[in-house]
Amino acid sequence: MSAIEFINDESGYFDWLNNNQEGFVINTPRTKSPSYMMVHRGTCRHIKGYATNYREGAFTERDYIKICANTLDELIKWAKENGRPDGSFSGGCKSCGTLSLIAKAVTGTQINNNEINYWVFSPGEQARFWDICFSEGIAAIGWDELGDLKQYGTIEDVRRAIKDVFGKDGNPVNDTLACFDFANTIKINDIIFAKKGMASLLGCGIVTGGYRFDETRNEFKHVRNVKWITRGNWEIPDDKKVALKTLTKITEYNEVVDTLLNLSGLIDKNEEQRTPINRLTTSFVPQNLILYGPPGTGKTYQLRNLQLDFTEETASETCTEFLASLVADKPWWMVVAAAVLDLKRVKVSDVVMHELVQAKQQVTPKKNLGATIWICLAAHSVNDDQTLNVKRPD
Ligand SMILES: [Zn+2]
Numbered sequence: 493m494s495a496i497e498f499i500n501d502e503s504g505y506f507d508w509l510n511n512n513q514e515g516f517v518i519n520t521p522r523t524k525s526p527s528y529m530m531v532h533r534g535t536c537r538h539i540k541g542y543a544t545n546y547r548e549g550a551f552t553e554r555d556y557i558k559i560c561a562n563t564l565d566e567l568i569k570w571a572k573e574n575g576r577p578d579g580s581f582s583g584g585c586k587s588c589g590t591l592s593l594i595a596k597a598v599t600g601t602q603i604n605n606n607e608i609n610y611w612v613f614s615p616g617e618q619a620r621f622w623d624i625c626f627s628e629g630i631a632a633i634g635w636d637e638l639g640d641l642k643q644y645g646t647i648e649d650v651r652r653a654i655k656d657v658f659g660k661d662g663n664p665v666n667d668t669l670a671c672f673d674f675a676n677t678i679k680i681n682d683i684i685f686a687k688k689g690m691a692s693l694l695g696c697g698i699v700t701g702g703y704r705f706d707e708t709r710n711e712f713k714h715v716r717n718v719k720w721i722t723r724g725n726w727e728i729p730d731d732k733k734v735a736l737k738t739l740t741k742i743t744e745y746n747e748v749v750d751t752l753l754n755l756s757g758l759i760d761k762n763e764e765q766r767t768p769i770n771r772l773t774t775s776f777v778p779q780n781l782i783l784y785g786p787p788g789t790g791k792t793y794q795l796r797n798l799q800l801d802f803t804e805e806t807a808s809e810t811c812t813e814f815l816a817s818l819v820a821d822k823p824w825w826m827v828v829a830a831a832v833l834d835l836k837r838v839k840v841s842d843v844v845m846h847e848l849v850q851a852k853q854q855v856t857p858k859k860n861l862g863a864t865i866w867i868c869l870a871a872h873s874v875n876d877d878q879t880l881n882v883k884r885p886d
Pocket of ligand 1: 531532533536537538539585586587588589590
């Protein structure tokens with residue numbers, strides 16, 4: 493079977509999704525622009541159902557179309573014929589975990605999303621080496637005098653060599669780590685961002701090769717092959733700025749990773765859903781709109797959706813962001829109660845792992861989460877509760 497294009501065929505597209513749960517989908521504009529070919533899993537919520545208040549036809553009948561296939565290889569084949577010659581997609585989706593699939597066409601290997609590490613690197617001072625990196629498909633760093641970095645067995649060896657060769661005083665922590673990680677820690681399939689200074693993001697790519705010391709170069713002899721997927725000059729917001737180092741691993745900084753992925757266009761913003769059902773046209777724009785109803789009947793929800801009509805923000809919100817917005821202004825006891833209600837009969841350890849409790853923990857961290865939950869449960873239990881077996885604190 494080869495890939496199937498769904499153009500102006502919303503019901504055909506939905507039928508296909510229903511019958512091919514294990515399949516893959518490319519989201520691309522009608523123009524089949526190689527710069528916007530985003531890959532999703534067939535089960536992804538972003539390409540499966542209409543967001544509330546969005547009218548039918550969002551997926552295949554307006555600006556966007558869908559290409560579907562049972563296997564990733566069939567989609568890569570389609571991409572080779574219709575998009576980039578190497579069959580790489582322009583981006584994936586964090587929600588359904590397809591970022592790692594972008595690279596399959598270029599590295600030939602497939603890994604899971606949670607195996608990807610994210611790196612930020614500076615191609616020379618003021619990014620002077622960026623053009624060469626981009627055009628040659630490499631990432632490269634200085635410290636050429638150190639010679640082949642593979643000769644150093646440990647991080648301590650690298651540190652000593654830097655001190656010896658460059659006569660640096662003190663402990664050159666950042667330089668040592670940059671050289672060691674560049675040669676040893678970065679893996680094929682990792683995602684690497686190129687930046688200039690602290691505030692400019694220049695591109696995003698996938699590491700496709702191991703470390704090599706390239707004697708034939710005049711400078712920047714430490715080299716790795718990178719398939720640069722996107723290129724631009726995007727301003728990194730103040731609160732997501734990345735340290736002024738040559739190489740930094742940012743995997744643990746989820747928000748920074750998300751920001752850079754978004755800026756560089758490596759994740760699908762699901763723009764096909766951006767024409768709402770009751771779009772307020774210029775022929776009917778009420779100057780004032782009063783939403784009336786008792787609490788909990790969806791006034792805020794409606795307003796939030798209306799807001800999308802007037803803002804540039806996309807409708808997409810990651811699950812993490814959504815959960816965080818749910819719990820941010822709720823007290824701990826309320827979050828715990830919701831988790832217990834959701835889980836029915838539970839142990840405290842189950843409550844700890846509940847997604848709402850975890851989301852609350854991200855927003856308002858507690859040192860001892862288990863104890864916090866106990867206190868909430870105890871404080872709201874009936875006095876003679878045999879299950880909890882504690883006296884209610886006064
Ligand atoms: Zn997706």
